[in-house]
Amino acid sequence: MRWDIRWAGFGGQGVIRAGEILGRAAVKQGLDSAMRPMYGPEKTGGWSRADVVISDEPIIFPLIVKPDILIAMSQDGMNRDGASLRKGGFLLIDGELVKEIKSSPSKIYSVEATSIADSLGRRIVANIVMLGAFAKAFNIVDPEILLQTIVESFPRAVELNKTAFRLGMEKVEEV
Amino acid sequence: MSGELKLLKPGTHFLMGNIACAEAALIAGCEFYAGYPITPSNEIAEHMSRRMPELGRHFIQMEDEIASAVAILGASAAGVKSMTATSGPGFSLMMESIGLSAMLELPCVIVDVQRAGPSTGIPTFVGQGDVMQSRWGSHGDYELVVYAPSSVQEFFDLTIEAFNTSEWLRIPTIVLSDEVVGHMYGRLEVPPYDKITIINRKKYEGRKEDYLPYNYETLIPPFVAAGEGYRIHMTGLTHDERGYPSLEIEDSHKLLERLVMKVRKNAKNLWKYESYFIDDADIVVITFGITARASIEAVKRARKEGLKIGLLKLLTLWPFPEDPVKIASQYARRILVAEINMGQLIHPVREVAECPVASINYPVGYVPPPEYILDGIRAAV
Numbered sequence: 343m344r345w346d347i348r349w350a351g352f353g354g355q356g357v358i359r360a361g362e363i364l365g366r367a368a369v370k371q372g373l374d375s376a377m378r379p380m381y382g383p384e385k386t387g388g389w390s391r392a393d394v395v396i397s398d399e400p401i402i403f404p405l406i407v408k409p410d411i412l413i414a415m416s417q418d419g420m421n422r423d424g425a426s427l428r429k430g431g432f433l434l435i436d437g438e439l440v441k442e443i444k445s446s447p448s449k450i451y452s453v454e455a456t457s458i459a460d461s462l463g464r465r466i467v468a469n470i471v472m473l474g475a476f477a478k479a480f481n482i483v484d485p486e487i488l489l490q491t492i493v494e495s496f497p498r499a500v501e502l503n504k505t506a507f508r509l510g511m512e513k514v515e516e517v
Numbered sequence: 518m519s520g521e522l523k524l525l526k527p528g529t530h531f532l533m534g535n536i537a538c539a540e541a542a543l544i545a546g547c548e549f550y551a552g553y554p555i556t557p558s559n560e561i562a563e564h565m566s567r568r569m570p571e572l573g574r575h576f577i578q579m580e581d582e583i584a585s586a587v588a589i590l591g592a593s594a595a596g597v598k599s600m601t602a603t604s605g606p607g608f609s610l611m612m613e614s615i616g617l618s619a620m621l622e623l624p625c626v627i628v629d630v631q632r633a634g635p636s637t638g639i640p641t642f643v644g645q646g647d648v649m650q651s652r653w654g655s656h657g658d659y660e661l662v663v664y665a666p667s668s669v670q671e672f673f674d675l676t677i678e679a680f681n682t683s684e685w686l687r688i689p690t691i692v693l694s695d696e697v698v699g700h701m702y703g704r705l706e707v708p709p710y711d712k713i714t715i716i717n718r719k720k721y722e723g724r725k726e727d728y729l730p731y732n733y734e735t736l737i738p739p740f741v742a743a744g745e746g747y748r749i750h751m752t753g754l755t756h757d758e759r760g761y762p763s764l765e766i767e768d769s770h771k772l773l774e775r776l777v778m779k780v781r782k783n784a785k786n787l788w789k790y791e792s793y794f795i796d797d798a799d800i801v802v803i804t805f806g807i808t809a810r811a812s813i814e815a816v817k818r819a820r821k822e823g824l825k826i827g828l829l830k831l832l833t834l835w836p837f838p839e840d841p842v843k844i845a846s847q848y849a850r851r852i853l854v855a856e857i858n859m860g861q862l863i864h865p866v867r868e869v870a871e872c873p874v875a876s877i878n879y880p881v882g883y884v885p886p887p888e889y890i891l892d893g894i895r896a897a898v
Binding site: 361362365366369370374375376377378379380381382383401402403404405407 | 529530531640641668697700701702703704810811813814817884886887888
């Protein structure tokens with residue numbers, strides 16, 4: 343089974359970091375993974391995308407043409423990549439920042455990742471909230487392994503990230 | 518060696534291609550890195566700028582790519598393994614030093630993370646347009662070895678291989694990567710250190726007064742570093758076996774013959790390639806780098822459609838793996854060369870192939886999806 347997962351947002355939201363953590367967790371779990379970061383000439387505020395492939399077989403083609411799952415962390419990301427989602431695919435959005443859906447998903451999951459991160463005092467963890475929501479909504483990577491990978495990635499902010507991840511898991515809902 | 522503790526640990530990792538390359542260089546024994554920033558190779562320099570001092574080795578950001586390439590030759594003359602990394606525009610500036618490296622027989626590794634060209638092109642997007650430049654970019658006759666990775670693992674493995682080949686043959690070696698392989702994160706298995714072959718240049722062990730830097734009786738002269746108390750003269754001018762400038766026909770002939778023969782005689786040992794479904798193939802796709810990943814997927818799908826398609830993925834581009842291509846062409850009806858450029862690798866393929874050869878090209882900047890390659894295959898059936 344192969345999953346093509348596209349994270350879309352703007353530079354500074356941690357889209358690429360989230361993609362890297364997800365891929366590393368998948369590899370830790372014994373799966374194969376590839377992640378391709380892409381971004382425009384500007385970093386913060388510019389467009390940003392992470393294409394994560396996860397498969398239980400060795401990955402031959404590591405890039406994504408039509409994602410099975412699109413994670414849109416901003417309206418701009420939705421505008422740019424919404425149409426690429428495969429028909430009947432799954433959508434996970436930051437419900438506060440993404441107002442207009444430009445895909446034809448079979449299911450939409452939503453979590454107010456940025457607001458939740460703000461409530462923790464650190465907007466920077468919005469991507470970790472999103473990873474929690476991802477772990478809950480899609481049964482692809484073991485949440486325990488994902489959380490462990492997050493903890494290892496940010497050894498100086500363990501509690502903050504654990505909380506962000508847990509809130510993402512709790513607050514995500516199908517809409 | 519205490520530094521060994523600080524090398525990337527054996528086991529499974531999930532790393533960016535460029536960082537895997539940098540870590541491979543550290544394991545291979547790179548002691549000196551000089552470079553100038555350029556997308557999409559930057560992560561190599563950035564990573565080395567942190568890691569080299571950690572290991573007590575040397576990193577320097579030079580004023581440009583010309584100086585970077587000259588600096589790594591200086592380090593090599595002093596006896597240490599050295600490297601730089603760049604992309605198309607910087608690679609163009611390094612051409613002069615590639616010829617100098619070949620002429621002085623100073624080992625060095627140059628990584629070119631190819632981006633869309635020509636000229637400035639699209640800095641953050643992929644290209645494979647430096648195939649010919651990597652072989653023929655500097656003037657005059659010389660041979661070198663060019664490796665082309667298609668995955669994070671191959672970027673790691675071939676970087677170590679590039680150091681080994683460079684040290685063994687005393688030549689410049691090039692790792693011709695691309696933006697996707699450089700920026701992509703992927704699974705990486707680092708073998709136990711004692712399972713990794715590391716080659717160091719052969720040192721001269723005879724009497725000091727008998728030492729000849731370019732001894733005519735050797736194909737690959739044993740090395741002595743500058744500053745070790747031997748008489749050494751290095752020049753880009755055609756030189757005799759003492760390294761002194763010479764206008765003599767014999768010196769010109771012997772020098773040139775050695776510069777090319779050390780690679781040509783060892784070509785069969787230098788060819789690295791992988792074949793897929795080749796045995797009964799009517800059509801063979803020849804490809805490299807990231808395009809190989811799309812092409813292998815396309816060939817698998819073609820097989821499911823009942824089409825007899827095979828594939829050769831080249832890991833060594835130069836010296837060009839003539840025999841495997843020739844043999845494939847003796848059984849196949851047609852060869853297709855898939856690459857992200859307007860047709861470069863197709864030229865050496867055509868030179869050796871005994872069947873018709875055609876291109877599958879894709880707009881520079883973008884990776885062909887497997888479906889695009891498959892359409893090219895179907896059109897050729």
